[in-house]
Amino acid sequence: MVDNKCDSKMKNEALSDAFHALADPSRRKIIELLRESGSMRVSVLAAAFDMSLNGVSKHLKVLEEAGLIKRTINGREHFISVNWKSLQVPYEWLHFYQHFWSSRLDALVDYVENKTKD
Numbered sequence: 001m002v003d004n005k006c007d008s009k010m011k012n013e014a015l016s017d018a019f020h021a022l023a024d025p026s027r028r029k030i031i032e033l034l035r036e037s038g039s040m041r042v043s044v045l046a047a048a049f050d051m052s053l054n055g056v057s058k059h060l061k062v063l064e065e066a067g068l069i070k071r072t073i074n075g076r077e078h079f080i081s082v083n084w085k086s087l088q089v090p091y092e093w094l095h096f097y098q099h100f101w102s103s104r105l106d107a108l109v110d111y112v113e114n115k116t117k118d
Contacts, residue, residue, distance in 0.1 A: 021066035039081040
């Protein structure tokens with residue numbers, strides 16, 4: 001029973017961290033760019049933004065702390081890629097609620113259609 005509480009707490013923290021990190025449009029764009037390329041050098045990634053390298057680095061730090069990206073260092077070059085496994089928890093949460101709300105909205109449509117027939 002204790003393990004379930006710990007697991008649930010860890011999932012809630014991971015979910016909060018992921019949503020916090022993805023709340024910013026620049027960080028979502030970083031994930032999109034990495035999705036398309038697989039892995040990018042930090043300097044190349046930063047060139048896609050109208051902000052300083054330091055600004056992009058701050059966004060990368062938030063994504064990295066949330067576990068959404070991985071950094072690989074090869075000499076002086078830092079490569080960034082998406083940690084797809086870490087997106088599983090938010091995906092599952094969203095998927096559950098998508099199904100939940102879809103069924104509720106379908107029921108509402110049925111109700112309204114039946115009311116208008118009367």
